[in-house]
Amino acid sequence: xxxxxxxxxxxxxxxxxxxxxxxxxxxxxxxxxxxxxxxxxxxxxxxxxxxxxxxxxxxxxxxxxxxxxxxxxxxxxxxxxxxxxxxxxxxxxxxxxxxxxxxxxxxxxxxxxxxxxxxxxxxxxxxxxxxxxxxxxxxxxxxxxxxxxxxxxxxxxxxxxxxxxxxxxxxxxxxxxxxxxxxxxxxxxxxxxxxxxxxxxxxxxxxxxxxxxxxxxxxxxxxxxxxxxxxxxxxxxxxxxxxxxxxxxxxxxxxxxxxxxxxxxxxxxxxxxxxxxxxxxxxxxxxxxxxxxxxxxxxxxxxxxxxxxxxxxxxxxxxx
Amino acid sequence: xxxxxxxxxxxxxxxxxxxxxxxxxxxxxxxxxxxxxxxxxxxxxxxxxxxxxxxxxxxxxxxxxxxxxxxxxxxxxxxxxxxxxxxxxxxxxxxxxxxxxxxxxxxxxxxxxxxxxxxxxxxxxxxxxxxxxxxxxxxxxxxxxxxxxxxxxxxxxxxxxxxxxxxxxxxxxxxxxxxxxxxxxxxxxxxxxxxxxxxxxxxxxxxxxxxxxxxxxxxxxxxxxxxxxxxxxxxxxxxxxxxxxxxxxxxxxxxxxxxxxxxxxxxxxxxxxxxxxxxxxxxxxxxxxxxxxxxxxxxxxxxxxxxxxxxxxxxxxxxxxxxxxxxxxxxxxxxxxxxxxxxxxxxxxxxxxxxxxxxxxxxxxxxxxxxxxxxxxxxxxxxxxxxxxxxxxxxxxxxxxxxxxxxxxxxxxxxxxxxxxxxxxxxxxxxxxxxxxxxxxxxxxxxxxxxxxxxxxxxxxxxxxxxxxxxxxxxxxxxxxxxxxxxxxxxxxxxxxxxxxxxxxxxxxxxxxxxxxxxxxxxxxxxxxxxxxxxxxxxxxxxxxxxxxxxxxxxxxxxxxxxxxxxxxxxxxxxxxxxxxxxxxxxxxxxxxxxxxxxxxxxxxxx
Ligand SMILES: Cc1ncc(C[n+]2csc(CCOP(=O)(O)OP(=O)(O)O)c2C)c(N)n1
Ligand code: SF4
Numbered sequence: 001x002x003x004x005x006x007x008x009x010x011x012x013x014x015x016x017x018x019x020x021x022x023x024x025x026x027x028x029x030x031x032x033x034x035x036x037x038x039x040x041x042x043x044x045x046x047x048x049x050x051x052x053x054x055x056x057x058x059x060x061x062x063x064x065x066x067x068x069x070x071x072x073x074x075x076x077x078x079x080x081x082x083x084x085x086x087x088x089x090x091x092x093x094x095x096x097x098x099x100x101x102x103x104x105x106x107x108x109x110x111x112x113x114x115x116x117x118x119x120x121x122x123x124x125x126x127x128x129x130x131x132x133x134x135x136x137x138x139x140x141x142x143x144x145x146x147x148x149x150x151x152x153x154x155x156x157x158x159x160x161x162x163x164x165x166x167x168x169x170x171x172x173x174x175x176x177x178x179x180x181x182x183x184x185x186x187x188x189x190x191x192x193x194x195x196x197x198x199x200x201x202x203x204x205x206x207x208x209x210x211x212x213x214x215x216x217x218x219x220x221x222x223x224x225x226x227x228x229x230x231x232x233x234x235x236x237x238x239x240x241x242x243x244x245x246x247x248x249x250x251x252x253x254x255x256x257x258x259x260x261x262x263x264x265x266x267x268x269x270x271x272x273x274x275x276x277x278x279x280x281x282x283x284x285x286x287x288x289x290x291x292x293x294x295x296x297x298x299x300x301x302x303x304x305x306x307x308x309x310x311x312x313x314x315x316x317x318x319x320x
Numbered sequence: 321x322x323x324x325x326x327x328x329x330x331x332x333x334x335x336x337x338x339x340x341x342x343x344x345x346x347x348x349x350x351x352x353x354x355x356x357x358x359x360x361x362x363x364x365x366x367x368x369x370x371x372x373x374x375x376x377x378x379x380x381x382x383x384x385x386x387x388x389x390x391x392x393x394x395x396x397x398x399x400x401x402x403x404x405x406x407x408x409x410x411x412x413x414x415x416x417x418x419x420x421x422x423x424x425x426x427x428x429x430x431x432x433x434x435x436x437x438x439x440x441x442x443x444x445x446x447x448x449x450x451x452x453x454x455x456x457x458x459x460x461x462x463x464x465x466x467x468x469x470x471x472x473x474x475x476x477x478x479x480x481x482x483x484x485x486x487x488x489x490x491x492x493x494x495x496x497x498x499x500x501x502x503x504x505x506x507x508x509x510x511x512x513x514x515x516x517x518x519x520x521x522x523x524x525x526x527x528x529x530x531x532x533x534x535x536x537x538x539x540x541x542x543x544x545x546x547x548x549x550x551x552x553x554x555x556x557x558x559x560x561x562x563x564x565x566x567x568x569x570x571x572x573x574x575x576x577x578x579x580x581x582x583x584x585x586x587x588x589x590x591x592x593x594x595x596x597x598x599x600x601x602x603x604x605x606x607x608x609x610x611x612x613x614x615x616x617x618x619x620x621x622x623x624x625x626x627x628x629x630x631x632x633x634x635x636x637x638x639x640x641x642x643x644x645x646x647x648x649x650x651x652x653x654x655x656x657x658x659x660x661x662x663x664x665x666x667x668x669x670x671x672x673x674x675x676x677x678x679x680x681x682x683x684x685x686x687x688x689x690x691x692x693x694x695x696x697x698x699x700x701x702x703x704x705x706x707x708x709x710x711x712x713x714x715x716x717x718x719x720x721x722x723x724x725x726x727x728x729x730x731x732x733x734x735x736x737x738x739x740x741x742x743x744x745x746x747x748x749x750x751x752x753x754x755x756x757x758x759x760x761x762x763x764x765x766x767x768x769x770x771x772x773x774x775x776x777x778x779x780x781x782x783x784x785x786x787x788x789x790x791x792x793x794x795x796x797x798x799x800x801x802x803x804x805x806x807x808x809x810x811x812x813x814x815x816x817x818x819x820x821x822x823x824x825x826x827x828x829x830x831x832x833x834x835x836x837x838x839x840x841x842x843x844x845x846x847x848x849x850x851x852x853x854x855x856x857x858x859x860x861x862x863x864x865x866x867x868x869x870x871x872x873x874x875x876x877x878x879x880x881x882x883x884x885x886x887x888x889x890x891x892x893x894x895x896x897x898x899x900x901x902x903x904x905x906x907x908x909x910x911x912x913x914x915x916x917x918x919x920x921x922x923x924x925x926x927x
Contacts, residue, residue: 061764076772082761083772093603097610126599299589319549
């Protein structure tokens with residue numbers, strides 16, 4: 001039976017409780033077999049996502065996965081949850097709609113660097129600025145995978161692609177700086193070759209009430225092999241972690257990073273590749289969700305017990 | 321009034337009107353045009369008049385032009401008040417109010433011979449030697465200053481003029497005063513007081529002594545109907561959406577769509593909903609689709625350029641079979657075109673815009689009242705058929721104010737439902753054998769399988785596929801559900817002379833002028849009939865049958881003849897009915913059709 005919702009009851013009715021529900025397992029969470037190339041970094045992202053969901057044991061039916069277009073954006077097909085494969089670059093506003101309308105759902109957005117930073121760049125800025133409650137995992141491979149090797153907004157200068165046969169000449173964007181500047185309230189960076197770190201970051205992002213972004217370096221073995229070796233300690237590179245302040249008053253703590261300090265976060269983000277990994281910034285600015293519902297609540301308070309139909313009739317009476 | 325009526329000028333220095341000896345004529349239909357600058361508040365006066373007429377159970381229709389520049393500039397507001405049905409804002413003006421010399425010079429030719437020019441003698445010097453019109457000069461500016469104090473200057477002369485008009489047309493002053501007070505309710509008390517003072521000063525001015533002898537406005541008692549409500553087309557759409565069960569939406573500002581989003585932004589929270597001003601139109605349509613996926617039918621909208629931007633996502637809505645209402649308040653021209661003028665040139669885009677075969681529904685309201693009902697119908701169709709529904713309104717409907725019978729809200733109101741009940745499982749979001757609806761997230765499924773809605777071609781479960789057979793089957797499925805809808809649509813009623821040789825066909829805001837043209841032609845002894853299409857895609861059944869009954873079918877629309885000589889609807893009708901005698905009468909001057917233009921087109925055809 002459909003439930004007729006008194007929408008303005010801000011504590012929307014939660015879906016009916018399901019008795020003796022089974023634990024959320026990897027098996028329950030996996031859907032179609034991924035179509036990615038063997039060795040693609042996105043497999044590790046998917047495996048980690050399963051693991052973290054398993055640990056969090058959220059109500060299965062309340063998990064929603066949304067993606068735009070790209071190899072990485074195929075993600076929702078591989079997770080057995082409610083999902084949407086939307087259009088290129090517009091996953092954030094689509095997810096915003098879901099997040100605002102349905103406080104009971106957990107909204108996860110997946111995509112690549114092309115989808116998120118190029119065609120969807122404006123939406124990322126505004127999702128961050130509005131602090132919409134959702135968790136966005138960006139699989140950055142510095143290249144366009146699905147369309148077979150064109151320059152991406154994060155491709156380094158000199159990268160040879162089909163659209164830059166002589167090497168990319170455009171300055172790459174710095175997603176972390178962009179996110180800080182635009183007001184995302186949780187910003188972390190991790191590496192698909194380090195699943196333990198990745199799951200920590202995913203977990204913290206999931207716990208965050210606001211616009212939470214995790215940028216994952218996820219290698220495209222087909223079109224940009226070895227792109228992240230410099231950030232991989234097992235391949236002779238450096239996987240430097242951000243040490244966060246514990247506020248324990250010790251002298252060492254002085255040197256640690258204050259995640260609520262925007263300027264400090266920006267400085268960390270400014271380090272040249274491979275930079276550092278971990279949480280750059282975290283703050284608890286009110287979400288758009290909370291602000292919109294507060295407005296609804298105060299508006300409704302003034303209206304007393306009037307039903308929607310009463311309200312509409314009163315409005316028409318004023319137009320007589 | 322006959323053109324050779326001698327006019328009796330009142331010279332501005334002579335504040336006591338001289339009297340005329342003409343016999344009194346009773347009129348029951350008057351077109352008043354206020355011409356000034358946009359900052360003079362003439363829209364407000366027009367609005368007051370329209371609202372008053374609505375409350376007095378008179379038929380009323382307004383028309384206005386606003387300059388597209390913010391700093392203001394010449395502007396007019398036209399209101400037609402009638403004692404019978406009023407279909408258009410009127411071709412010619414009975415009563416012109418001119419605040420400036422340019423208002424006089426630019427609009428005097430719209431005045432009917434024998435019509436009255438009321439001018440602000442502080443600013444306007446008319447050519448009194450032209451005996452075509454009656455001239456009434458009133459020092460509006462200085463009298464207003466006198467009435468409400470020196471600092472008020474030009475502010476308030478609109479309300480003073482309203483007082484004059486109230487006297488001339490014997491309007492209900494008690495109701496007008498209430499309207500004025502309502503309008504300034506939220507402002508400082510002195511503002512409302514000043515407004516009332518200006519109004520009373522205008523009302524007290526002895527203008528009617530003279531005008532009474534020219535004509536009196538005949539009040540009439542209408543048969544007891546439900547009371548009327550008065551609003552503009554955009555308001556009617558906004559409240560239609562709320563009545564139809566829309567609680568969520570997103571948009572981006574653009575003229576003339578903006579006021580719909582402004583209303584929804586302010587109103588929806590009262591109903592527990594949210595309207596978001598998105599970063600752009602692509603974001604807006606995407607957000608709205610997200611709201612719909614979340615289980616609430618949502619709305620997005622725009623005007624020309626913004627609708628173009630929404631097209632890719634709209635195609636996704638057709639592919640993923642998502643309910644959505646899209647309002648397009650059409651404006652003129654491609655690109656940024658004519659931002660504040662009217663045109664009906666987005667029909668083909670509405671039906672065919674977007675890549676691939678992406679069938680969706682297109683409806684067009686005919687009047688302000690119909691904006692309300694069309695919005696409700698759009699909601700119903702979007703929900704029932706899980707499909708985007710485009711509502712093609714236009715600038716003329718958006719900005720004009722009409723009074724119409726109060727709707728039966730109890731019957732029309734659609735409560736908002738969200739289905740979160742557990743589901744038995746094995747759900748095919750895209751089953752081929754029925755009209756499908758996606759499963760609302762949050763619903764527990766017994767088999768633990770949760771579907772993905774997809775813009776990639778998909779099988780019945782939503783899994784991507786490039787199977788030739790499935791793509792054909794799914795394409796047909798998306799098309800056939802609209803065929804099913806078409807079978808339920810009413811065949812449009814024929815208005816006028818069913819045995820006539822000429823049938824006029826229109827859509828959208830041309831409804832009024834076409835109706836009036838049919839009435840006028842029939843009165844003049846030319847048999848003619850008309851149909852007006854509200855369902856443009858899919859088209860209602862049996863149109864070909866209707867068309868074959870007439871020798872000539874003339875499609876009247878505000879868009880171009882195109883390369884092949886036919887306007888957009890005419891092209892569609894020729895293709896769908898294969899009637900060779902369908903012809904076009906198009907115009908693209910950014911103005912609504914005048915009744916006389918349609919009459920001329922019909923007369924040319926009859927020859
Ligand atoms: C409007 C639009 N433009 C272009 C494309 C083609 N396209 C598909 S995916 C893609 C880039 C994907 O790159 P990225 O987001 O980095 O994802 P990856 O495949 O690397 O994971 C492009 C340009 C499209 N699908 N839609
Ligand atoms: S092309 Fe690259 S990004 Fe795409 S699946 Fe293959 S490895 Fe992964």
